[in-house]
Structures are given as C-alpha cells and as structure tokens.
Amino acid sequence: xxxxxxxxxxxxxxxxxxxxxxxxxxxxxxxxxxxxxxxxxxxxxxxxxxxxxxxxxxxxxxxxxxxxxxxxxxxxxxxxxxxxxxxxxxxxxxxxxxxxxxxxxxxxxxxxxxxxxxxxxxxxxxxxxxxxxxxxxxxxxxxxxxxxxxxxxxxxxxxxxxxxxxxxxxxxxxxxxxxx
Numbered sequence: 249x250x251x252x253x254x255x256x257x258x259x260x261x262x263x264x265x266x267x268x269x270x271x272x273x274x275x276x277x278x279x280x281x282x283x284x285x286x287x288x289x290x291x292x293x294x295x296x297x298x299x300x301x302x303x304x305x306x307x308x309x310x311x312x313x314x315x316x317x318x319x320x321x322x323x324x325x326x327x328x329x330x331x332x333x334x335x336x337x338x339x340x341x342x343x344x345x346x347x348x349x350x351x352x353x354x355x356x357x358x359x360x361x362x363x364x365x366x367x368x369x370x371x372x373x374x375x376x377x378x379x380x381x382x383x384x385x386x387x388x389x390x391x392x393x394x395x396x397x398x399x400x401x402x403x404x405x406x407x408x409x410x411x412x413x414x415x416x417x418x419x420x421x422x423x424x425x426x427x428x
Contacts, residue, residue, distance in 0.1 A: 324426070328409075330419030333361060335409050337423045344427060349382055349397050353390040353411050362389040365412040370397070370405050370425075377401065379408070402427045 324342035328335050338350040351368060354360050371378030382394035399405065405425045412418040 326423050326425075328421040328423045329356065330411070330421045332413055332417060333363075333411050333419045333421075334358070335411065335419070335421050335423075337407055337409065337425070339407070339425050342425060342427055344399055344402055346396050347399055349394040349407070351384065351392045351394075351409055353392075360390040361411075361413060363411040363413050364415075365410075366392050367410045368392075368394065369408050370399065371408065372401060372403050372405050374403050375401060378406075399427055 322342055324337075324339040326337055328337065332355075334354050334356050336352040336354070338352075340348050340350070349368065351366065353363055353366065366384055368382040368384055369379035370382065371380070377400070380398075382397050384392040384394050387393055403426075405427055407423045407425050408420065409423070410418055410420045
C-alpha cells in the first residue's frame with residue numbers, strides 16, 4: 249500500500265519545469281531568500297520616504313514664534329519715551345521683505361510735536377547689518393511713514409529714530425522690532 253501511495257503521489261506531482269530552483273541545505277529556496285531581501289529593502293525605502301516627507305513638512309524650531317514675537321506678517325506696535333518726546337512706532341507687516349514703518353512723535357502728554365527733522369534707520373546687531381536708512385515722508389505734524397522699507401533677514405532689529413525738535417535739542421530712541 250505504501251508503494252501505491254508513493255506511485256500515486258509521484259504521478260500527481262508536477263514537473264519542476266524550466267527555471268526551477270533546488271532547495272538549499274537550509275531548507276529555503278534561493279528565490280525565497282531573494283524575495284524576502286527585496287521585500288525588506290522596499291519596506292526600508294518606504295520608511296525612509298515617510299520620514300523624509302514628515303521632516304519636510306515639519307516647522308523648523310527656529311521659526312516657531314515665541315511669546316514676545318508677533319505672528320508672521322503681523323503688526324508690530326510700540327511706544328518709546330525719550331527725554332523730550334514720546335515716539336510711537338508701527339511696523340506692518342513685521343516680516344522679512346517689504347514693509348511699512350510709521351512713526352508718530354508727540355510730547356509725553358500726548359500732544360503732537362512737529363520736529364524740525366526726523367531720521368530713522370534699521371540695524372541688525374546679531375548679523376552686523378546696517379544701519380539701513382529709511383526714507384521718511386511727512387504725513388502731518390509729527391507723523392511720518394517709510395513705505396516699501398526692506399527687511400532682509402529675521403531677527404531682532406533696532407529701529408533708531410532721531411527727532412530734532414530745535415536747533416540744539418534732539419531725542420534719539422531705539423525700538424527693538426522682532427522679525428520672525
């Protein structure tokens with residue numbers, strides 16, 4: 249009966265055909281090892297691509313705004329007091345690129361002052377950039393604007409405003425403008 253079973257099994261077995269591979273002594277066919285190796289490499293490639301995609305879309309730590317920084321493209325507004333004047337500075341947007349700087353000069357009591365001369369410049373001490381002179385246009389008594397001012401880098405810029413109120417009196421104030 250065993251012989252009959254063997255004969256029947258042998259007659260049902262398929263011929264190996266062309267390209268058939270013999271089983272290695274470890275019990276695995278070389279083709280099976282190759283398939284596992286390719287599958288492992290494809291899985292590794294997918295993991296590398298997924299990690300790269302996640303890192304490309306992640307926000308860099310240096311560009312995350314802190315509590316003291318305005319949002320990118322937001323408005324920055326501050327008031328700085330000198331010995332003679334109170335100077336309000338507005339930078340809109342407070343971002344790298346073209347921006348508008350508005351300067352309002354008043355007395356400490358809030359009454360407008362019309363200085364004889366006003367100059368302003370931007371400096372980025374941490375990168376040794378500047379001073380970049382701003383071209384101011386008078387809008388009215390104590391009101392000046394620099395349209396199209398260029399801020400080339402992010403960082404904390406020093407906006408220096410010099411307001412000469414008489415032939416011998418002037419205020420020089422510095423406002424720190426954070427640019428994300």
